[in-house]
Amino acid sequence: MVDLEAWYDEEQDDAVTVRTPGELDAVLDTVAAWDGRIIVHLKPARPVDMNMRRRTLDVGVHGKADRGALVYNAPDGRWFSKAASDTNANQDERILYYYMNSDTEYPADAEIPLDVVRRAAHEYLTMEGQRPTASTWQTPPAWYPTAG
Template sequence: MVALEAWFDRNAEGPTIVHTPAELDAVLDTVVTWNAPITVQLLTAEDPGHVLLDVGLDARTGRGVLYYFGPDKPDGCISKGDRTAEPPPIYYFTGSDTEFPADAEIPLAEARRAAHEFMDNGGGWPDGIEWQPRWD
């Protein structure tokens, strides 16, 4: 398990450092209560920028998105869901928006599980998720 920097609140002066699964749940729960498509960016606290996992959560739809970048996926990859959204989903990160592919959304529980797996495996690529190449 590794400590993570969680970036999600544009009004915060810096990241929220999470050391335990309960602290990670607290961050994810906070974002879900905002009731909008919001992205939490997770970085390993010891080496920020080496790997990252963006976890988009939208309580209104019960869906989420993932974007992973790391040495094992230097071009990045995006979650691939079993549905197509029209229009393609947009998630917000500290005030800026990102449009994801129409088939990027997965169940909210899977997005949360991937965040915990990222923490548990030291910032490695979460498996058990279907992935697709990142968009250009």
């Protein structure tokens, strides 16, 4: 298990440190009670090397809809959560999640059940920043901006 920093509220001066599953649930419960699609940015609090520092998980929470979305970033790439294959989302459709009042586009088929999002966040906590297995993953769509 690795301690995480959680960033999600534009009023935060410092990260909320998450050390236990209960502390992670408290953060996710807080955000799930808010209106709209909100991102909780999670990253290792004390990374042992540069690669660990760059393994982050953005946990999108849309509590009232019982849905969410994930973005996992690592040195070898970026992945979005992927809804079940029977979803009829167009490749160009987008939804907005908000990180500290800044909008972030996600593929429409990145929304998945909130319980899967929560399981993935818990895996990230216990697997020391590795990409969670609770979700199916997809690479970013062609319209998604690349780092540069």
